[in-house]
Amino acid sequence: MIEWSEQHELIRQTFRRFVEAEIKPNLRELEHGDTPPYAILRKLMATFGIDQVARARFERQIAREKEGEAGPGERAAGPEAADSAAMQLIPVIELCRYCPGMVTALGVSVGLTAAAIMSRGTLRQKERWALPLLTLETIGAWAITEPGSGSDAFGGMKSTARRDGDGGYVLNGSKTFITNGPYADTIVFICKLDEGNEPRERKVLTFVLDKDLPGLTRSRPMLKMGLHSSPTGELFLEDVRVGRERLLGETEDVPARAGAKQTFSQERAGVPAMALGIVSQCLELSVDYARTRVQFGRPIGEFQLIQLKLARMEVARMNLQNLIFRQIEMAGAGKRMTLAEASAAKLYAAQTAMDVALEAVQLFGGNGYMAEFQVEQLCRDAKVLQIYAGTDEIQVSQIARSLLRG
Amino acid sequence: MKILVCVKRVPDPETVIKLTPEGASIVTDNVKWVINPFDEIAIEEALRIKEKAAGTEVVLLSIGQKTAQEQLRTGLAMGADRAILVLTDQVVEPLAVARVIEKLVGTEKPELILMGKQAIDDDSNCAGQMVAELLGWPQATFASKVVLGGDQKGAQVTREVDGGLETLAIPLPAVVTADLRLNEPRYASLPGIMKARKKELKEIPLAELGVDVAPRTRIVKLETPPKRTGGRKVGSVQELVQVLHDEAKVI
Numbered sequence: 001m002i003e004w005s006e007q008h009e010l011i012r013q014t015f016r017r018f019v020e021a022e023i024k025p026n027l028r029e030l031e032h033g034d035t036p037p038y039a040i041l042r043k044l045m046a047t048f049g050i051d052q053v054a055r056a057r058f059e060r061q062i063a064r065e066k067e068g069e070a071g072p073g074e075r076a077a078g079p080e081a082a083d084s085a086a087m088q089l090i091p092v093i094e095l096c097r098y099c100p101g102m103v104t105a106l107g108v109s110v111g112l113t114a115a116a117i118m119s120r121g122t123l124r125q126k127e128r129w130a131l132p133l134l135t136l137e138t139i140g141a142w143a144i145t146e147p148g149s150g151s152d153a154f155g156g157m158k159s160t161a162r163r164d165g166d167g168g169y170v171l172n173g174s175k176t177f178i179t180n181g182p183y184a185d186t187i188v189f190i191c192k193l194d195e196g197n198e199p200r201e202r203k204v205l206t207f208v209l210d211k212d213l214p215g216l217t218r219s220r221p222m223l224k225m226g227l228h229s230s231p232t233g234e235l236f237l238e239d240v241r242v243g244r245e246r247l248l249g250e251t252e253d254v255p256a257r258a259g260a261k262q263t264f265s266q267e268r269a270g271v272p273a274m275a276l277g278i279v280s281q282c283l284e285l286s287v288d289y290a291r292t293r294v295q296f297g298r299p300i301g302e303f304q305l306i307q308l309k310l311a312r313m314e315v316a317r318m319n320l321q322n323l324i325f326r327q328i329e330m331a332g333a334g335k336r337m338t339l340a341e342a343s344a345a346k347l348y349a350a351q352t353a354m355d356v357a358l359e360a361v362q363l364f365g366g367n368g369y370m371a372e373f374q375v376e377q378l379c380r381d382a383k384v385l386q387i388y389a390g391t392d393e394i395q396v397s398q399i400a401r402s403l404l405r406g
Numbered sequence: 407m408k409i410l411v412c413v414k415r416v417p418d419p420e421t422v423i424k425l426t427p428e429g430a431s432i433v434t435d436n437v438k439w440v441i442n443p444f445d446e447i448a449i450e451e452a453l454r455i456k457e458k459a460a461g462t463e464v465v466l467l468s469i470g471q472k473t474a475q476e477q478l479r480t481g482l483a484m485g486a487d488r489a490i491l492v493l494t495d496q497v498v499e500p501l502a503v504a505r506v507i508e509k510l511v512g513t514e515k516p517e518l519i520l521m522g523k524q525a526i527d528d529d530s531n532c533a534g535q536m537v538a539e540l541l542g543w544p545q546a547t548f549a550s551k552v553v554l555g556g557d558q559k560g561a562q563v564t565r566e567v568d569g570g571l572e573t574l575a576i577p578l579p580a581v582v583t584a585d586l587r588l589n590e591p592r593y594a595s596l597p598g599i600m601k602a603r604k605k606e607l608k609e610i611p612l613a614e615l616g617v618d619v620a621p622r623t624r625i626v627k628l629e630t631p632p633k634r635t636g637g638r639k640v641g642s643v644q645e646l647v648q649v650l651h652d653e654a655k656v657i
Contacts, residue, residue: 010602
């Protein structure tokens with residue numbers, strides 16, 4: 001793949017129109033957290049028929065599984081797989097030109113929470129929780145991070161499940177930085193089975209919770225540096241009693257650690273598209289500004305220091321776009337990025353988005369520091385890409401470890 | 407029934423238009439092109455009729471360069487069944503457009519022609535009326551509501567006219583041109599975009615139609631609207647009247 005196809009362009013134009021009509025005018029309310037993003041996201045799903053596509057795909061997979069075929073993990077290669085990857089990436093790029101937070105809110109619900117249930121849940125669990133999540137009828141949160149465990153997610157994890165002797169469990173613990181936490185209907189909760197053994201040796205279990213379970217409380221949205229359109233919160237569990245039907249997979253012997261790692265890899269793969277949206281928008285706004293802003297009697301685009309900024313932004317945009325083309329090609333070939341490659345792509349994309357957004361603010365000068373010109377928002381939003389889904393430092397160590405393993 | 411919808415490729419109304427140095431045309435580099443917004447409303451109306459009346463076929467027609475494929479594909483993605491592109495590099499005036507449509511009506515035999523009331527590039531507002539005249543069909547222009555008879559033999563069309571609404575009853579076949587408030591066009595859905603690729607888009611060179619498309623008019627000069635200047639405060643009603651009379655020359 002060397003360029004976007006005519007069909008891709010059509011998808012892009014259609015989404016851009018929606019974003020400019022439905023999101024751009026509401027950016028301030030979304031940005032100040034007065035309006036949760038879900039109503040617009042649901043409208044987006046319905047307008048483009050994404051909910052129907054998701055439902056149809058769900059039903060096909062369930063039918064296959066009922067016939068006893070391998071369900072998850074099965075990936076068909078071919079142009080349709082490539083198209084389907086492009087159809088997921090283009091909306092992400094277009095949304096991120098204005099509202100990266102919306103992609104995070106949507107991605108966590110549909111991409112992480114539903115995907116976790118789809119990959120390791122039983123048929124009953126998928127039908128009960130995953131389908132409404134995939135169509136965005138319900139909002140999902142994926143809860144792993146805790147006040148004392150961020151990058152060392154499993155090592156420091158204090159949340160526990162104890163057997164209640166009746167086949168069920170009693171859950172305790174607290175989670176933080178949980179995307180959609182304040183509004184989630186369905187929460188995938190990751191914790192350790194307390195059998196009186198050493199915490200580091202405990203089994204990791206995953207439960208699916210509903211928002212109104214007794215003993216579960218949710219905080220209000222936390223105040224953040226950026227990404228304001230994605231509500232983030234804390235969860236507190238105090239003796240929450242759950243039956244076995246809420247244990248993901250309905251067995252204690254599900255490889256939950258591997259599952260969470262697969263989710264990490266998936267989370268990382270989404271970052272280059274987000275970065276491309278931020279970079280494209282910063283570049284477009286910067287080029288326009290360089291053409292029209294006059295200082296010392298000429299447009300600032302005639303100054304070489306401004307040209308250098310624009311040229312570097314364009315290089316970044318090209319690189320990110322090529323990365324996206326690779327993702328689409330890989331989907332077409334039925335291949336998946338290794339964790340090390342996903343880490344490398346995520347590391348590069350996040351740093352690039354941050355660099356470009358900072359340079360855009362600089363290019364705009366005083367105006368760049370003002371909310372009206374939008375680049376400061378993209379700049380604050382870009383920062384999170386270096387932190388969530390594994391910090392830059394964690395990505396570096398993943399890449400290095402894979403190199404040194406030899 | 408069959409509905410023919412005419413679609414023109416025009417510059418995005420949000421684009422900043424620049425004139426060429428000679429001043430008789432616009433700079434087309436870096437211009438984003440879209441379906442003429444009134445034509446998009448016509449497509450939407452055709453699709454709504456199709457959704458109510460099973461067996462309806464919606465055929466799109468555009469005249470212009472190969473690039474107009476983009477607009478036709480968008481219309482197909484919205485839900486139209488197939489499209490015809492009459493290829494030409496030359497400027498086609500409203501009368502020539504009407505003659506091309508007349509010719510294709512001969513082969514396509516639609517019961518209804520839906521089109522925008524005007525294209526937002528040259529704002530001629532006459533192709534629809536000319537088609538009706540050439541075909542000898544009834545016309546209902548500036549439609550704000552279209553209700554098709556159950557027998558599909560006629561339609562009631564509400565038009566926005568000075569001072570109110572007028573409702574016409576017309577027999578089919580007929581020409582209806584769409585006004586702004588007729589409907590709100592849908593976005594193409596993702597499944598729609600996927601399906602559009604497989605739909606028929608037939609190209610016919612203009613020369614093959616044997617239609618007289620020789621231009622009757624020539625653009626002498628285009629001018630941008632005068633730049634807006636700041637407002638001005640006047641001291642009294644008398645002064646206002648005087649300024650409106652002497653300077654603005656509007657009273």
